[in-house]
Amino acid sequence: MALNVHQLHIFYTVAERGSFSAAAQTLHMTQPAVTMQVQALEERFGTKLLNRTTKKLELTEAGHRLLPQARKAVELMQETDEMMIRFIGDLKGRLQFAASLTMGEYVLPGLLGSFLRRFPEVSVVMKVMNTTEIIEAVAHQGLEFGLIEAPCDVPGIEAQPVMDDELILVVPTGHPFASRDEVTLGEVISEPLVLREKGSGTRQIMEDELLRHGVSDTQLRIISEFGSTGAIKSAVEAGLGLSILSMWTIKHEITLGLLKPVKIKNVSFRRQFFSVRLRSSLLSIPATTLLHDLKELSHE
Incomplete structure (x- = not known):
């Protein structure tokens, strides 16, 4: 009997997720179906792969030996899907994912327009949430999968960089900083700030970089927090305060002369956007194609 790659994927998912029920949820299968496939794999090899107890699931020695090979099989299946869709150029199905605010509102709309013109038989459902919410949902x-604005170090989640970004200080055109190319961090700390909410990738990247320079968020004059970048831009335009935002989000306002980006001396808020998914999951072909297009856009 030929080795069943689907069974290897199921075994790998159970091992990664730590239980049959969690694996069943990931694979969109019933728990008995997952159990049956793992048992069939054990029967093929003539040995136990998992020790099942009431408290936890543990790999046997044979299971430990099989796990890296199962991982390679899953990765090969993913690579094969990606290669063939690029060759055939035909795509159908439903693409459902979540994106952080910057990605969802400012980067993806243009890309999705091009994507759907190329693949008119794909339907897209995109939810916009903050980074913390997306990781929880995945x-x-x-x-x-999700697209987030900060690194992710959560067990069982695989994060891969897909695009580069830079955050920058943004001021209204009538502000004294607007006539300067560069200001000091000390000058910024003394100004009122309008920022994204805690839990957003933009806020996390800003706080991490400021901490590297010995500045905590308690030292900042934060007068307002918003869950919307659009609201922050309107507040800055109205003179409520300054902000630190992604360059992707302010291109239109810069062109219209409504906002001015200003560099902070010796401070760089460079970051990457990441895709996140369960390490044990296989992405659909529409998903792998969209992520490939994102990486290509970053290199243009």
Whole structure:
């Protein structure tokens, strides 16, 4: 009997997720079906791969030996899907994912327009959430993948960089900083700030970089926090305060002369956007194609 790659994927998912029930949720299968496939794999090899107890699931020695090979099989299946779709150029199905605010509102709309013109038989459902919410949805709520604005170090989640970005200080055109190319961090600390909410990737990147320079968020004059970048831009335009935002989000306002980007001396808020998914999951072909297009856009 030929080795069943699907069974290897199921075994790998069970091992990564730590339980049959969690694997079933990830694979969109029933728990008995997952158990049956693992048992069939054990029967093929003539040995136990998993020790099942009431408290936890543990790999046997044979299971430990098989796990890296199962991982290679899963990765090869993913690579094969990606290669063939690029060759055939035909795509159908439903693409459902979540994106952080910057990605969802400012980067993806143009890309998705081009994507859907190329693949008119694909339907897209995109939810916009902050980074923390997206990681939770991928880890525990069955979301296929997400696009976030900060690194992710959560067990069982695989994060891969897809695009580069830079955050920059943004001031209204009538502000004294607007006539300067560069200001000091000390000058920025003394100014009122309008920022994204805690839990957003933009806020996390800003705080991490400021901490590297010995500045905590308690030292900042934060007068308002918003969950919307659009609201922040309007507040800055109205003179409520300054902000630190992604260059992707302010291109239109810069062109219209409504906002001015200003460099902070010796401070760089460079970051990457990441795709996140369960390490044990196989992405759909529409998902792998969209992520490939994102990486290509970053290199243009």
